[in-house]
Amino acid sequence: MSKIKILLNGTIEQIESGSLEKILNTFAPKDRPFAVEINGEIVPSAKFSDYSIQENDKIEIISAVGGG
Amino acid sequence: MTKSKSSQQLAVDSLKIGSQVYSSRLIVGTGKYPSEDIASKAISSSGAELVTLAIKRFSQQDDRSNILEIIGGKKLLPNTAGTLDAKEALRSAQLSRELFKTDLIKLEIISSSENLDPNMPETIKAAEMMIKNNFEVYVYCDRDLNNCLKLEDLGCVAIMPLGSSIGSGRGFDDLNDLILLRKKIGQILIVDAGIGVPSEASRIMELGYDAVLVNSAIAYANEPILMASAFKNGVKSGRKSFLAGRMSRSNKSIASSPTKFLK
Numbered sequence: 001m002s003k004i005k006i007l008l009n010g011t012i013e014q015i016e017s018g019s020l021e022k023i024l025n026t027f028a029p030k031d032r033p034f035a036v037e038i039n040g041e042i043v044p045s046a047k048f049s050d051y052s053i054q055e056n057d058k059i060e061i062i063s064a065v066g067g068g
Numbered sequence: 069m070t071k072s073k074s075s076q077q078l079a080v081d082s083l084k085i086g087s088q089v090y091s092s093r094l095i096v097g098t099g100k101y102p103s104e105d106i107a108s109k110a111i112s113s114s115g116a117e118l119v120t121l122a123i124k125r126f127s128q129q130d131d132r133s134n135i136l137e138i139i140g141g142k143k144l145l146p147n148t149a150g151t152l153d154a155k156e157a158l159r160s161a162q163l164s165r166e167l168f169k170t171d172l173i174k175l176e177i178i179s180s181s182e183n184l185d186p187n188m189p190e191t192i193k194a195a196e197m198m199i200k201n202n203f204e205v206y207v208y209c210d211r212d213l214n215n216c217l218k219l220e221d222l223g224c225v226a227i228m229p230l231g232s233s234i235g236s237g238r239g240f241d242d243l244n245d246l247i248l249l250r251k252k253i254g255q256i257l258i259v260d261a262g263i264g265v266p267s268e269a270s271r272i273m274e275l276g277y278d279a280v281l282v283n284s285a286i287a288y289a290n291e292p293i294l295m296a297s298a299f300k301n302g303v304k305s306g307r308k309s310f311l312a313g314r315m316s317r318s319n320k321s322i323a324s325s326p327t328k329f330l331k
Binding site for chain 1: 097098099100101107120121122123124125126127128132134135136137138146147149159162163166167168234235261281283284
């Protein structure tokens with residue numbers, strides 16, 4: 001399978017092209033909720049399996065931290 | 069014996085903010101604690117029902133536990149911490165809505181990463197955008213009356229002026245500003261930032277503020293769990309005092325006992 005370049009949480013990653021769900025299986029947390037934004041748009045969790053990642057996509061995986 | 073008006077008020081003294089009703093008037097932050105265990109126990113000890121938290125890029129190198137487990141079953145008030153303009157703040161709020169499944173948001177736009185005082189033009193712009201997007205906005209703001217009135221008019225559910233700089237523990241830089249705000253603002257008023265000790269929380273509650281938001285004063289105390297409990301009591305005490313109504317001040321002494329011996 002061909003590799004593509006993406007920007008994941010500000011870091012360049014070379015990944016196999018495929019669905020967002022596949023990428024999240026590698027890079028997203030297993031023990032807590034998270035939200036995903038791609039190219040500035042929030043992707044609802046119901047669409048993870050249908051969403052196909054493209055070359056140069058900017059992906060943000062966000063989770064909760066303590067704060068005031 | 070019939071109950072006094074203030075006793076009756078106290079019996080049903082819940083705090084309604086937007087769509088939510090709380091029995092505690094202390095809101096606590098969840099950052100900066102020396103350990104996760106202390107954070108969990110202090111948050112519990114505070115009696116707070118609403119807690120603030122933040123969002124961040126997830127890192128697999130980060131070994132911190134899930135903050136949601138540390139918090140327990142409290143209601144969540146995600147903040148927009150670290151944002152510098154209205155566009156970033158709205159993006160943060162939308163990510164929080166997706167992540168936490170809540171419409172509540174603490175709008176907080178700082179001036180710079182060194183100056184944490186609110187950027188008011190951007191805060192006002194963001195409040196308008198968020199309200200149009202059906203968020204319930206708890207807004208961190210300065211003590212300027214016109215700014216606070218503007219935020220009230222826009223429909224923010226809570227106006228939250230800073231007592232003094234975030235994390236400073238200085239208390240109130242200008243109590244007169246805060247007194248004036250209470251006289252002029254009909255919406256929920258909460259002091260956010262700067263409170264250092266429970267007596268300051270009590271003082272602001274005595275002045276009729278609806279709640280206080282505290283993080284550093286608890287997290288940085290020598291004994292955070294004990295301090296959280298002290299804040300719980302301080303806020304309750306101040307609220308009771310407000311409902312009870314203070315005596316009037318006098319320029320001269322007024323005797324509580326007979327002023328002439330045996331007469």
